[in-house]
Amino acid sequence: MARTNTPPDLLPGTLDMLILRTLAAGPKHGYGIAERLRQxxxxxxxxxxxxLYPALQRLLLNGWVKAEWGASENNRRARYYTLTPAGRxxxxxxxxxxxxxxxxxxxxxxxx
Amino acid sequence: xxxxxxxxxxxxxxxxxxxxxxEEIEIHRAMVxxxxxxxxxxxxxxxxASTRTLGNVTLAREDARAVLVWPWLESIxxxxxxxxxxxxxxxxxxxxxxxxxxxxxxxxxxxFSLLDASLFRRLHARHPEELxxxxxxxxxxxxxxRFTFQTFERLRAAxxxxxxxxxxxxxxxxxxxxxxxEMRRGEFVTGSYFEMMGVRSLAGRFFTMADDAPxxxxxxxxxxxxxxxxxxRDYAAVGKTITVGKTPVTVIGVTPPAFQxxxxxxxxxxxxxxxxxxxxxxxxxxxxFSLIGRLKPGTTADQAAQDLTTIRRQELAETGGxxxxxxxxxxxxxxxxxxxLPRLGPERPNDTKQTRLITSAILIVLLVAxxxxxxxxxxxxxxxxxxxxxxxxxxxxxxxxxxxLLTESILLSIxxxxxxxxxxxxxxxxxMSVLPVSELPFDARQDYxxxxxxxxxxxxxxxxxxxxxxxxxxxxxxxxxxxxxPIRGASRGWMAKSLVAAQVALTLALLVGAGLILRSLDxxxxxxxxxxxxxxxxxxxxxTLLGFDYDREMRLYRELVDTLSSTxxxxxxxxxxxxxxxxxxxxIGPGFFETVGIPIVEGRGFSIxxxxxxxxxxxxxxxxxxxxxxxxxxIGRLMxxxxxxxxxxxxxxxxxxxxxxxxxxxxxxxxAVYAPYTQxxxxxxxxxxxxxxxxxxxxxxxxxxxxxVKRVExxxxxxxxxxxxxxxxxxxxxxxxxxxxxxxxxxxALILASIGLFGTMAHSVTSRTRELGIRMSLGADRRSVRRMxxxxxxxxxxAGLAVGVPLSVLGTRLVSNLLFGVVNTDPPTMAAAxxxxxxxxxxxxxxxxxxxxxxxxxxxxRTE
Numbered sequence: 012m013a014r015t016n017t018p019p020d021l022l023p024g025t026l027d028m029l030i031l032r033t034l035a036a037g038p039k040h041g042y043g044i045a046e047r048l049r050q051x052x053x054x055x056x057x058x059x060x061x062x063l064y065p066a067l068q069r070l071l072l073n074g075w076v077k078a079e080w081g082a083s084e085n086n087r088r089a090r091y092y093t094l095t096p097a098g099r100x101x102x103x104x105x106x107x108x109x110x111x112x113x114x115x116x117x118x119x120x121x122x123x
Numbered sequence: 124x125x126x127x128x129x130x131x132x133x134x135x136x137x138x139x140x141x142x143x144x145x146e147e148i149e150i151h152r153a154m155v156x157x158x159x160x161x162x163x164x165x166x167x168x169x170x171x172a173s174t175r176t177l178g179n180v181t182l183a184r185e186d187a188r189a190v191l192v193w194p195w196l197e198s199i200x201x202x203x204x205x206x207x208x209x210x211x212x213x214x215x216x217x218x219x220x221x222x223x224x225x226x227x228x229x230x231x232x233x234x235f236s237l238l239d240a241s242l243f244r245r246l247h248a249r250h251p252e253e254l255x256x257x258x259x260x261x262x263x264x265x266x267x268x269r270f271t272f273q274t275f276e277r278l279r280a281a282x283x284x285x286x287x288x289x290x291x292x293x294x295x296x297x298x299x300x301x302x303x304x305e306m307r308r309g310e311f312v313t314g315s316y317f318e319m320m321g322v323r324s325l326a327g328r329f330f331t332m333a334d335d336a337p338x339x340x341x342x343x344x345x346x347x348x349x350x351x352x353x354x355x356r357d358y359a360a361v362g363k364t365i366t367v368g369k370t371p372v373t374v375i376g377v378t379p380p381a382f383q384x385x386x387x388x389x390x391x392x393x394x395x396x397x398x399x400x401x402x403x404x405x406x407x408x409x410x411x412f413s414l415i416g417r418l419k420p421g422t423t424a425d426q427a428a429q430d431l432t433t434i435r436r437q438e439l440a441e442t443g444g445x446x447x448x449x450x451x452x453x454x455x456x457x458x459x460x461x462x463x464l465p466r467l468g469p470e471r472p473n474d475t476k477q478t479r480l481i482t483s484a485i486l487i488v489l490l491v492a493x494x495x496x497x498x499x500x501x502x503x504x505x506x507x508x509x510x511x512x513x514x515x516x517x518x519x520x521x522x523x524x525x526x527x528l529l530t531e532s533i534l535l536s537i538x539x540x541x542x543x544x545x546x547x548x549x550x551x552x553x554x555m556s557v558l559p560v561s562e563l564p565f566d567a568r569q570d571y572x573x574x575x576x577x578x579x580x581x582x583x584x585x586x587x588x589x590x591x592x593x594x595x596x597x598x599x600x601x602x603x604x605x606x607x608x609p610i611r612g613a614s615r616g617w618m619a620k621s622l623v624a625a626q627v628a629l630t631l632a633l634l635v636g637a638g639l640i641l642r643s644l645d646x647x648x649x650x651x652x653x654x655x656x657x658x659x660x661x662x663x664x665x666x667t668l669l670g671f672d673y674d675r676e677m678r679l680y681r682e683l684v685d686t687l688s689s690t691x692x693x694x695x696x697x698x699x700x701x702x703x704x705x706x707x708x709x710x711i712g713p714g715f716f717e718t719v720g721i722p723i724v725e726g727r728g729f730s731i732x733x734x735x736x737x738x739x740x741x742x743x744x745x746x747x748x749x750x751x752x753x754x755x756x757x758i759g760r761l762m763x764x765x766x767x768x769x770x771x772x773x774x775x776x777x778x779x780x781x782x783x784x785x786x787x788x789x790x791x792x793x794x795a796v797y798a799p800y801t802q803x804x805x806x807x808x809x810x811x812x813x814x815x816x817x818x819x820x821x822x823x824x825x826x827x828x829x830x831x832v833k834r835v836e837x838x839x840x841x842x843x844x845x846x847x848x849x850x851x852x853x854x855x856x857x858x859x860x861x862x863x864x865x866x867x868x869x870x871x872a873l874i875l876a877s878i879g880l881f882g883t884m885a886h887s888v889t890s891r892t893r894e895l896g897i898r899m900s901l902g903a904d905r906r907s908v909r910r911m912x913x914x915x916x917x918x919x920x921x922a923g924l925a926v927g928v929p930l931s932v933l934g935t936r937l938v939s940n941l942l943f944g945v946v947n948t949d950p951p952t953m954a955a956a957x958x959x960x961x962x963x964x965x966x967x968x969x970x971x972x973x974x975x976x977x978x979x980x981x982x983x984x985r986t987e
Contacts, residue, residue, distance in 0.1 A: 041147060042154040060151055064144065064187035072129055083150075090147045 026058065026066050028109060031094060031102040034076060040089040041067065067092060075101050137197075144184050198523075199530065206531035210538075216503065217535070220496050223875060224539020225546065227492030228584065230871075232543060232577040233550040234485045238478060239572060245460050247381040249321025253286070253418045254459035257431055259452060266455055269411040274438060275313075278414070281434045284427035286419045287319040290412040291385075292401055296394055297668045297840045299366040300353060304833075306665075306842035307349065309394035310384070311401040317344070319417050320382075326350075327361035327376035335397035341372040342397065347380040349393035368404050368669045369838060372396065385415060385463050407667050407809040415459055424456040431456075480861065480937045484636070484868045487629050489580075491872040493588040494626045495879040500532065500589065501619040502886035504596035511599045524597040532589025533582055540581030544574070554864075591618060619883045620919045626876040627923025627960065628930050633872050634956035635931035636938055637865035639945055642952055644862050646944035647855055653783035653792060654703070655720030659814055659847035660821040660828060667809035669838055676808060677801065681731065682835050684712055687815055690831045692824055695816040700800055702812060703847070704785040704854065707793050708769045710800040710807065716780055718814045719847065726758045726778030729799040741770060742778040742797040750794070769796040771804070787855050788943060814847070821846045858941050865938075873960065877967035884916050884971040896980045905976040912975045916968035924957060931956075 033039065033047050045063055048056045070076040075098030083089035094102070133140055152173050159169040210217045245251045257278070258266030270278070272290065279288040293310045314335030317324075330342050343365070345354075354360035364371050383391040396404065418427055431454040439449040504511075511524060519527075543550075595618055664683075666676040680698055687696035695718040700710035703719060713729045716722075724745060733740050741762060748757045751766065757776045764770050782792035800808065817824040825844065832839055845853075852859070888895070895908055903911075935947040945952065 040150070042151045045151075060148055061182060061186060064148065064184070065189070068187045072133075074129070083154075087150065087153075088146070089150055090143065 024105075025109070026062060027070060028102065028105040029056070030063075030066055030070065030092075031075060031098055031105070034092055034094040035099065035102060038079075038081075038091040038093040040083060040091050042089075044092070070098065073101075074098075141184075144187055148184060148187075198526075202527045202530035203534060205527065206534045209531060210535065213503075216499060217538075219878065220499060220535050221539045221542050223492045223495055223878070224536050224581075224584065225542035226871060226875075227489040227543075228536070228540045228577060228580050229543025229546050229550050230868075231485050231489050231580055232540075232547060232573060233554050234481060235576045236547070236551060236573045237554060238482070246385065246462055247322065247379075247383060250417075251460045252458070253420070254320075255416050255418060255424055255427065255456040256459050256463070257288075257414050257416060257428075257454050257456055259435070259454050261448065261452055268413045270414055271411055274435065275412055275414060277438050278431055278434055282427070282430050284419055284422045284430040286417040287315055288414060288416040289313050289316045289319050290398060290414050291316065292398070292405060292409050292412050293392065294401075294404075294406055294409065295665055295668065295842060296367050296396075296404070297665060297838060298394065299838050299840075300363075302837070304838050304840040305353075306840040307393045308391070309396065310392045311396050311398045311405060313398045316395070319415075322379060322382050324376040325379045326358055327374070329376050330397050335399050337399050339397070339399065341367075341370055341400055342375045343367065343372045344376045344378060344395045345374055346378050346391065346393045346395075347382070348391075350377045366838065367394070367396070367400075370400070370404060370670065372400075383462075385459060403670060404668065406665070407806060416456075424458070428454055428456045481864060483934070483937060484633060484865055487633055488868050488871055488875075489584065491626050491629050491875045493584050494622050494629075495875045496532075496535070497588040497591055498619050498622045498626075498879040499882050500592035501595060501622070502882050504528075504592055507596060508599055511596060515599060521597050525593045528593035528596055529586065529589045532593070533585030536581045536585030536588070537578075539584075540577045544577055547573070547577075591622075619886070621922075623876070623880050623883050623919050624923035624926065626872075626879050627920055627964065628927035630869065630872040630876045631924060631927030631956055631960055632931035632934040633865060633869035634960060635953060636935050637862060637869040638952040638956050639935055639942055639947060639949060640858060640862035640865060640938060642945045642949065643941065643943040644855070644858055647787045647858065650784065650787050652851070653721065653781055654847075656847040656851055658817050658819075658821050659719060660817060660824060660844070661815075661847055661850060662813050662828070662841040662844040663810060664813060664832075664839055664841060665810040666839070669836070673805050673808070679836060679839075680712060680800070680811060683813065683832065684714070686831050686835050687813070687828065688714070690827060692818055692827050693815055693831075694818050697814050698800065698811045699814065700803070700807065700811055702850070703783070704851065707795050709795065709797055710803045711797050712800055715797075715814070718816045720816075721783060722781045724779045724781060725756060726776070728778060729797075733799045734801050739772050739774040739802055740777045740799065741774040742780060743776055744780055744782040744793075744795040746782060746792070746794040747796060748776075748779045767796065770798075774798070787851070813841075858943070861938065861941055873963055876960075877963050880916060880919065880964055881967040881970065883919075884912065884968050885974070887915070888912060888971045888975045891975075892978060895975055895978050896982070899978065900980040908978075909972045909976040912972035913965070913968055916964070916972070920961065920964050920968075924960070928953065928957075 029048060030044055033044050033051075039047065041060070041063055044067075045058045045060075048058055067076070067078075070092075071078060075095055077093045077095055078090050079093070080088060081091045156166075156169045156173040159172055160166055164172065246254065248254060256268050257270075258268050259270065260266040270290070275288070275290045279285075282288065289312060291310050291312045293308070296307050296309045298305055298307050314330060314332035317329035318331060322329075324344070325347060327344075329344055333339075334342055345360070350356060350360060354363075360374055361376065363374050365374060366372070378395075384395075386392075401409070416427075418424065432452075435452060435454055436450065439452065514524060514527075515521070666679050671679065684696050684698060687693055695714055697715040697718040698712040699715055701708070703709070711729065713731055713733075716728045726742070728742065729740065743751075743757065743762075747767075751757065751762070752760060757779060760776050761773050762770045762776060763773045780795075780797075782794065784791075785793045800811070815821070815824065815828055817827075829841065832841060899905075899908060931953070932948055939947050
């Protein structure tokens with residue numbers, strides 16, 4: 012029953028960080044998050060709901076985001092996710108860690 | 124932690140959460156669709172495409188919610204629901220299984236609640252772990268918690284390690300409340316007792332050091348039990364004056380219900396009096412006192428023991444006991460945390476043995492119950508093959524199936540446990556009635572620990588009996604079952620049969636144990652005692668407790684015997700200082716031998732003319748006469764202390780009597796010497812046993828006796844009223860209660876085992892309907908079919924017996940110390956147990972066999 016929660020291209024845990032980063036700009040609903048990720052990454056990151064929603068629930072459970080029902084751009088109901096202060100802190104920490112990791116990988120690749 | 128709380132929150136709002144997720148994902152899909160429409164796609168196509176891009180919506184939803192709600196927790200709920208439905212669908216099976224488990228778990232819980240007291244309970248006192256009993260150990264021998272009052276006072280005053288030290292003297296009290304005399308257990312305690320124990324009074328107040336001084340008003344504290352039974356929990360009891368002996372005493376307080384003094388058994392004190400009253404109300408031969416102390420915080424028992432030892436040795440040195448023996452004296456402290464009786468263990472080998480025996484027997488019953496239900500479940504599992512196959516086919520894993528089946532069996536056992544708890548009060552009182560409660564620290568009380576125990580046992584048994592069936596049932600060959608052609612698993616039949624065989628073996632062990640003890644009892648009951656115990660009533664009286672002096676005591680005995688002898692319905696009456704089965708010397712009154720039925724061989728019995736001032740006289744038994752006088756007649760001869768120490772002065776022998784046996788297990792008769800109580804030392808008396816021979820049933824004569832006693836002395840209460848036969852019976856109480864217990868347990872196991880065999884055979888017949896049909900259509904007649912099925916059952920039983928016989932020989936070693944006149948391999952007992960087992964089991968097997976032989980071949984062949 013092993014199903015991956017993240018697209019195979021992403022490192023584990025990266026999706027959570029990307030979502031947090033996306034929300035740092037302001038509250039968004041699920042579709043908005045997916046669209047934003049797709050646009051910014053120039054269609055490289057296509058996040059399906061089978062990974063997006065579990066990730067969002069995880070963030071909710073950890074208290075890094077809050078969810079509230081509200082009206083969307085065209086006046087339809089949608090559930091908006093907001094970054095909490097704890098989530099903001101977490102984003103900072105994950106960014107530092109991620110950059111350290113990427114730098115390390117790059118170093119290995121360049122010297123290899 | 125916060126995460127956990129949030130998770131629990133989600134669990135409670137599960138429905139809301141599901142709805143939110145579903146809606147959210149649907150909105151997501153709608154947005155994708157809109158996007159596609161904007162890029163020029165037709166609405167229908169866009170809807171289809173959006174669904175496609177999103178993939179499996181249900182899966183996405185479940186994955187998302189799995190993050191929040193533990194899936195296993197939820198599926199257990201599901202398992203429980205399925206299990207419940209399954210149990211409700213087959214009420215007969217459920218009822219049998221629940222009843223079986225109720226018996227097994229209920230009996231175990233009852234035994235636990237009885238043993239709880241001796242194993243785990245602590246005294247009801249403030250910090251009971253600080254309480255200690257001082258024991259004085261000599262150079263050799265066991266220590267004793269007995270001190271003179273001087274020693275107590277010295278130890279209390281001089282020690283530096285104890286917060287307090289208290290002396291107590293358990294006694295019996297004749298209490299008259301509203302002109303009704305009654306004997307009660309009670310004790311004298313020094314004034315600071317209640318303060319040291321650290322309990323608060325339920326009503327009124329406790330006495331203190333200020334109340335415990337000569338000349339103070341006599342006061343008493345009564346127990347909650349006494350307050351309930353005698354005063355109906357009336358608060359007016361506080362302040363009431365009752366008569367203890369002949370002394371008016373004011374009740375000033377009631378102890379809380381949980382307070383039992385230093386006892387965890389039911390034999391605790393009902394009335395507590397300040398120590399100074401002991402001199403006027405205590406028993407004459409009580410000259411030493413037991414002590415209990417409380418360690419100062421931070422002091423160890425060893426330090427305190429050393430402290431007390433030093434003080435005691437110093438005292439001995441000053442009082443002239445400065446020899447080697449005195450120097451070797453030592454005071455040790457034993458923890459009082461669990462009361463006066465030490466815990467079961469090496470200090471109480473007999474109780475431990477008995478406890479172990481009961482526990483083993485009860486565990487066997489539970490085991491038989493488990494095995495039995497495992498059998499039934501195995502039989503059931505065949506009919507669920509299709510269900511299992513279907514579940515496997517639509518994606519359940521085998522582990523999931525096993526969990527489902529285990530959940531069901533645990534559910535079953537919890538239901539059984541609950542049913543067992545319903546009957547717990549009844550089971551416990553039944554147990555109490557067969558156990559020698561007064562000898563064991565048994566005090567049945569049910570509280571949360573009993574519940575925890577029952578719950579634990581339920582879960583444990585559920586797993587125990589569910590495991591094998593679960594593994595077997597979940598091993599299903601998909602293909603054939605789905606095609607409607609299930610394979611009758613050979614291994615399943617084998618498993619069920621070995622379980623039945625195991626039941627047979629365990630049941631045999633119980634039956635043999637019960638049989639052996641029954642045979643011992645039978646032998647014991649045939650023992651000749653040399654006196655006739657029928658129709659003799661006995662009771663203790665304590666004239667000292669009424670403050671009687673010697674002359675009044677003597678007068679009382681004479682008047683009592685006279686009055687009783689002349690009362691209609693009473694054929695003879697007498698007294699003796701010692702219990703008849705207490706040994707080789709006794710102080711007795713006139714008419715004793717006639718009353719208890721000991722034949723006089725030569726000479727005469729004592730008469731009222733044998734008084735303190737007349738010639739010293741004695742009566743001896745035959746072998747004493749033979750020993751000292753050979754074949755000559757001893758009548759009129761003198762015996763002196765230097766010949767036999769039992770004579771305290773030169774004594775003229777006036778009679779010879781037959782010898783008696785003093786106990787059931789006594790191999791020989793006891794040579795005995797009798798003296799008239801009128802010529803005994805004054806301190807030897809103070810209390811006496813009254814014997815009354817009645818013309819009808821002695822227990823029915825009790826009111827007559829009471830009435831006669833009241834006429835002689837209104838404040839005189841009878842204590843330990845019993846029949847002589849009953850008294851003898853008590854000496855083999857352990858044998859009797861064990862026989863009854865093992866008998867009950869054996870019967871229980873027998874019923875369970877026959878249910879198990881019946882279920883297994885019935886199932887085996889059903890599943891072989893087709894095979895049997897073929898056999899019969901090929902010419903097998905009904906009788907041979909019946910024989911075949913019976914033979915199958917017999918093989919199972921034989922296998923069980925083959926294991927059971929050595930098992931019971933091993934197991935009955937536990938009862939070997941209770942056996943009398945039989946060995947634990949006694950062939951007749953073994954044969955009888957096997958016989959009973961065979962008959963019951965064959966009846967259980969016959970019904971399925973008969974059904975098998977009635978199968979209509981045509982119908983049988985068409986069934987599948």
